[in-house]
Amino acid sequence: MLRTSTCLEFRTPIALSRLRRVINHRVIGVLILSMMLIHSGGLAWAQVESVERTFKGRTGQDIRVGVFASIRPDCKSGPLPTIRLSAPPAHGDVTVKQGKLRTTNLRQCLAAEVPAYIVNYKSKPGFSGSDVLTLEVINPNGKSQLQKITVTIEEGSSGEKI
Numbered sequence: 001m002l003r004t005s006t007c008l009e010f011r012t013p014i015a016l017s018r019l020r021r022v023i024n025h026r027v028i029g030v031l032i033l034s035m036m037l038i039h040s041g042g043l044a045w046a047q048v049e050s051v052e053r054t055f056k057g058r059t060g061q062d063i064r065v066g067v068f069a070s071i072r073p074d075c076k077s078g079p080l081p082t083i084r085l086s087a088p089p090a091h092g093d094v095t096v097k098q099g100k101l102r103t104t105n106l107r108q109c110l111a112a113e114v115p116a117y118i119v120n121y122k123s124k125p126g127f128s129g130s131d132v133l134t135l136e137v138i139n140p141n142g143k144s145q146l147q148k149i150t151v152t153i154e155e156g157s158s159g160e161k162i
Helices: 013-040
Strands: 048-058 063-069 082-087 092-106 109-123 129-138 144-154
Touching (some): 048 109, 063 129, 109 144
Antiparallel strands (some): 063 109, 082 129, 092 109, 129 144
16 A cells, blocks of 8 residues: 555544545635636736837837826825836846826826836847837736837937948
């Protein structure tokens, strides 16, 4: 007889019957909990939405690919989201800076200034073509959004060629 654990060795049919009942109750409980989570949208993967965006720019220049802020209904700033670089670009760098977002006529807010995260992309010198990066933006309430960003870089220079 192969033994994997002493707790799996049962000498009486009553002990085996109790174990089956406990396992059945736990399996049924896990199934009910899973169904409730799926039905209510409580699983984390069910809350992730995905968007695709495109930008154009010149080689070696900063290209703003995102501005993230939170404005409450009372026109005051809310908590800033968490930003993660899920998939880095192959031919450039991504930087995040903290700044201010000034807005007018946004919903009931006629004028507001709130803190914001500004995300920039800068290609490597001499690169031209398309580059892709993915940002994960997580709001304070836990809702997550994946942003697949495609940046098309055209050759260009800051000065005149002679």
